[in-house]
Amino acid sequence: MLVLTRKVGESIIIGDNIEVKIVAIDGDQIKVGINAPNDVKIYRDEIYKAIQEENRQALNVETSLLDELKNF
């Protein structure tokens, strides 16, 4: 893994059109700003797990609601 040291306000450029900027640091939290083309996927590492959990939850359908939905 490439490791670079940056200060607040400094950026890293990836490829021709992705900029990653350190916006702010507050204790152990770091705000990162990203400029990238719209078709580049950006998400937090945890988000895929959140989607998996949401899908599991989505299977628990209250069947009484189904009849309501049919007329919704």
Place this chain on the structure above:
Amino acid sequence: MNIQTKFLGEVAIDEMKIINFPEGIPAFEEEKEFVLLPIAENSSFLTLQSIKNQAVGFIVAFPFDFKKDYSFDLAKDDKEKLMIESDEDVVVYSILSLKDSLETSTMNLLAPVILNIKKMVAKQIVLTENDKHPIHYPLKNKEGSVR
């Protein structure tokens, strides 16, 4: 062929209508084949049902019925995976989380299901997180409705 569905009992389906999910659906990666069946005539809701596994049946709807300005750009690699050649190939569904009541139920706008209707291949993608694409978007926001 006949399949067992979670919500509609045994249903005869046309094999041409089977949708391929080469990567499965997050948390159900082993389910690769689904069908979309309306839950009732004139309903805005459909069930996305696994062919093999009766227990894996989601309720889905068109997100644009609930959020007219919902829009996003597809990533290049997703377009390629789904063999999308034009916008007309694409239909978008959102998976619903139905809670105790419709008022508390939500749809997942962060991870829409993208279907190429010409190739019958689909994928649940994850969009960039922002306020426009919440994972829990309230259903009661159905636009143009009196609710």
